[in-house]
Amino acid sequence: MTVTGIFTALVVGLIIGALARLVLPGKQPIPIWLTIVVGALGAVLGTLLAQNLGVAVTPGIDWIEIVLQIAIAAVGVALVSGLYGRRRRGIRH
Structure with missing residues (x-):
């Protein structure tokens, strides 16, 4: 992966x-900056996975890579949302 x-x-x-947050049902109790960070990590991991699968460079729009990025980001947002929400609820006793 180049710079x-x-x-x-x-x-x-x-x-x-943002798209990952939209595809998840319900409200996610995480701040937008954390959503952006998770989305960026999901995009990088999705690109790396697409490269390893050999589908990163295709003629036209790389739909498979985009779907992988959104799926990984959605899973990441769901995991972080659960952990962040649990941590925040524990503080508010």
């Missing part, structure tokens, strides 16, 4: 974090 690829994945991650 340009990493930068692109991070920028796309901002959007993917």
